[in-house]
Amino acid sequence: MATAAHKHPNYMAIFWWLTALTILELGVVFLPFGKMINGTLLCALALGKAALVAAYFMHLRFETKSLTWIAFTPLAIAVLLIFVLMPDSFAVSKKTAGAAKAPAAAPAKQ
Amino acid sequence: MSAATHAGTHAVEPAETPLTPESWGKLGMWIFLAGDAVGFGTLLAGYGIMRASSADWPDPYEVLGINLTALMTFLLICSSVTMVKALEWLGKGDKRHAINYLLFTAAGGTIFVSLQAYEWTHLIHRGLHINGNPWGAALFGTSFFLVTGFHGLHVTGGVIYLLSMVRWILNRPDPAASYNAVEISGLYWHFVDLVWIMVFTFMYLL
Numbered sequence: 001m002a003t004a005a006h007k008h009p010n011y012m013a014i015f016w017w018l019t020a021l022t023i024l025e026l027g028v029v030f031l032p033f034g035k036m037i038n039g040t041l042l043c044a045l046a047l048g049k050a051a052l053v054a055a056y057f058m059h060l061r062f063e064t065k066s067l068t069w070i071a072f073t074p075l076a077i078a079v080l081l082i083f084v085l086m087p088d089s090f091a092v093s094k095k096t097a098g099a100a101k102a103p104a105a106a107p108a109k110q
Numbered sequence: 111m112s113a114a115t116h117a118g119t120h121a122v123e124p125a126e127t128p129l130t131p132e133s134w135g136k137l138g139m140w141i142f143l144a145g146d147a148v149g150f151g152t153l154l155a156g157y158g159i160m161r162a163s164s165a166d167w168p169d170p171y172e173v174l175g176i177n178l179t180a181l182m183t184f185l186l187i188c189s190s191v192t193m194v195k196a197l198e199w200l201g202k203g204d205k206r207h208a209i210n211y212l213l214f215t216a217a218g219g220t221i222f223v224s225l226q227a228y229e230w231t232h233l234i235h236r237g238l239h240i241n242g243n244p245w246g247a248a249l250f251g252t253s254f255f256l257v258t259g260f261h262g263l264h265v266t267g268g269v270i271y272l273l274s275m276v277r278w279i280l281n282r283p284d285p286a287a288s289y290n291a292v293e294i295s296g297l298y299w300h301f302v303d304l305v306w307i308m309v310f311t312f313m314y315l316l
Contacts, residue, residue, distance in 0.1 A: 014191075015188070029315055074151045
């Protein structure tokens with residue numbers, strides 16, 4: 001059984017990057033660009049932070065590529081799930097919006 | 111590491127795994143984490159879909175607040191650093207420093223869970239319940255408690271795991287004999303940190 005099988009990266013540098021990205025995230029919340037742009041920025045920052053943790057703290061960067069594929073599979077499944085459920089989500093959201101308008105329309109009919 | 115080399119000794123891995131040549135245990139942890147990540151991924155994807163299809167989903171940023179959770183995020187990042195430092199010291203053969211850093215990590219996790227309990231209590235007092243809340247869609251509370259609770263349980267399990275690693279190191283005179291087990295426990299702890307990064311963004315900031 002090997003010990004210290006891979007080199008240790010500069011962990012403090014990763015820590016400062018993660019801290020800086022977290023502060024940046026808190027700043028993005030207040031940007032006046034609208035939910036779509038802010039949301040995209042926040043997702044990108046979160047994925048960047050997650051990648052840093054996986055690559056350096058979990059040493060994925062120093063492991064075999066096959067292991068990286070195993071690690072990425074859950075992300076792919078989650079993204080796939082969002083696309084699979086999206087049509088249903090839109091249908092429900094249209095129905096909900098319709099139901100919200102219905103009380104206003106109802107008195108006009110009477 | 112071949113099976114023949116270690117024939118006759120117990121607690122020896124039978125053959126080298128091509129994915130993680132150091133140990134089968136490491137591969138086992140990665141596969142477990144991948145499965146666990148599917149669970150968290152499904153919860154977060156489900157949360158996103160529920161939110162997108164709801165007409166009266168409350169604004170999490172305004173309802174939940176982010177000051178405390180930003181501090182909790184920073185705390186988990188710090189605990190990840192102490193975890194890698196523990197492994198680094200163990201690699202250098204210094205058991206005392208390794209144990210100290212493991213205890214710092216466990217303390218970080220304990221403070222995290224305590225802050226989460228404080229946050230939950232505060233929100234429950236303000237009216238956020240698992241089946242309803244004063245701000246809008248009832249599923250907001252359901253999903254909030256489900257996702258943060260599931261993560262909190264992981265942190266609690268992680269603290270117990272880390273404390274068991276302290277005992278593991280203490281029971282073995284040779285630091286090298288503990289390296290692999292501590293590295294595997296570190297994978298779990300960093301995963302908990304990684305998941306919180308996603309939970310913080312999706313449930314608090316977006």
